[in-house]
Amino acid sequence: MPAQDTSATLQKYLSRAEKYAEEDPEGALNNLRKFWEVIVESLADEFEIERHPMKSTNDMFTSVRSRIPIRLGHYLEHIQRMGNFGSHWQGGIEPPTEDSLYCLWAATEVFQWRNPGPTEMPISSELEFIRVICDAVPCEYCNQGIGIECISGKGEQTGTDREHTVRKKEYAKYRRAFQKHYATTLVDCMHEMVADMNIQQGQFLTGNEIREWYDDKYPAYTETAINCHAYMMTTNLKTRLSHNLHDDREYDLFFSEDRKFRLYQPGIDPEPITHGTQ
Numbered sequence: 001m002p003a004q005d006t007s008a009t010l011q012k013y014l015s016r017a018e019k020y021a022e023e024d025p026e027g028a029l030n031n032l033r034k035f036w037e038v039i040v041e042s043l044a045d046e047f048e049i050e051r052h053p054m055k056s057t058n059d060m061f062t063s064v065r066s067r068i069p070i071r072l073g074h075y076l077e078h079i080q081r082m083g084n085f086g087s088h089w090q091g092g093i094e095p096p097t098e099d100s101l102y103c104l105w106a107a108t109e110v111f112q113w114r115n116p117g118p119t120e121m122p123i124s125s126e127l128e129f130i131r132v133i134c135d136a137v138p139c140e141y142c143n144q145g146i147g148i149e150c151i152s153g154k155g156e157q158t159g160t161d162r163e164h165t166v167r168k169k170e171y172a173k174y175r176r177a178f179q180k181h182y183a184t185t186l187v188d189c190m191h192e193m194v195a196d197m198n199i200q201q202g203q204f205l206t207g208n209e210i211r212e213w214y215d216d217k218y219p220a221y222t223e224t225a226i227n228c229h230a231y232m233m234t235t236n237l238k239t240r241l242s243h244n245l246h247d248d249r250e251y252d253l254f255f256s257e258d259r260k261f262r263l264y265q266p267g268i269d270p271e272p273i274t275h276g277t278q
């Protein structure tokens with residue numbers, strides 16, 4: 001298949017998987033399994049791996065995998081496994097949405113690697129970040145599915161923020177995976193925010209306002225990470241020193257006064273704090 005056709009075929013499976021990811025995880029995984037077949041075969045062609053009539057795509061994957069970046073090999077393996085589950089789902093259990101979303105994300109990463117460029121990730125624009133833990137991931141500890149709260153030993157619902165640790169960890173994973181959809185970094189986001197809010201010299205900004213902006217634009221970032229970056233990018237706060245400061249000046253964004261932030265004014269405000277500063 002010519003490269004262009006391959007890319008269109010892959011995109012077709014990705015958008016179908018995206019469409020099904022929430023409502024019909026099994027359907028999504030089946031499409032991702034097809035995505036997997038096409039991409040493994042196209043990579044095998046590219047690497048001129050000989051196609052043995054007796055060998056399946058699974059066999060080819062082993063040879064393909066040894067020639068691609070480790071991270072992507074891992075993603076492809078995961079899609080392969082989950083795809084197998086999708087078509088013969090074990091014990092009559094429906095695959096959880098979390099699995100289809102993760103596989104969709106992994107497949108998108110592989111697709112992006114094969115088709116670098118300014119094309120929008122099919123996943124980023126459509127999917128919304130899920131803010132409620134139990135709506136995002138199931139609990140492996142008390143076996144409650146997506147949308148159902150954890151159940152305590154006494155059989156009572158545990159309530160928000162009292163989910164089992166296992167589930168909280170899963171959610172943290174979901175959050176991190178989601179953050180990768182953002183084609184940016186927290187540091188770049190801070191600059192984007194200043195431009196977006198049209199912050200003028202001398203204008204003050206509270207921590208709350210910063211968090212609200214993120215909550216609207218980049219909800220997958222944690223409050224802690226946002227606070228931490230705001231402090232780190234403030235030239236007169238010692239928090240700067242607890243992080244590995246880059247030499248570039250993109251960290252010299254704010255100046256803190258009365259627990260608020262304003263833009264740092266080079267030449268007018270004191271030099272940014274460094275380890276040498278008294």
Ligand SMILES: [Zn+2]
Nearest residue numbers: 139142150164
């Ligand atoms: Zn639980």
